Amino acid sequence: MALDKSIADQMLDPFRGMVKDLQTRNLKGQEFNELNELLQKMEQYAASMDIMEFTTKMVSDGLFTNFSEKYSKAIISASQNQ
Numbered sequence: 001m002a003l004d005k006s007i008a009d010q011m012l013d014p015f016r017g018m019v020k021d022l023q024t025r026n027l028k029g030q031e032f033n034e035l036n037e038l039l040q041k042m043e044q045y046a047a048s049m050d051i052m053e054f055t056t057k058m059v060s061d062g063l064f065t066n067f068s069e070k071y072s073k074a075i076i077s078a079s080q081n082q
Contacts (some may be wrong), residue, residue: 011054018035021040029074031074035067036072038063
């Protein structure tokens with residue numbers, strides 16, 4: 001059973017926003033590609049799992065942490081290249 005769209009949006013919008021932020025800054029590269037892959041995995045989980053399965057999978061797979069780390073690296077890398 002998929003997550004209710006409103007719940008999925010509340011949980012995933014911050015991550016979607018981070019990807020859009022990098023797109024707006026025209027930042028590409030390995031971190032950006034990996035962020036897109038992580039976001040797609042999150043979207044797939046939201047479409048196929050209930051809230052308990054989804055949150056458990058997000059934590060056990062380290063998706064929250066990995067996403068935040070890669071986003072930070074992309075921002076830091078961009079600032080060092082300016």
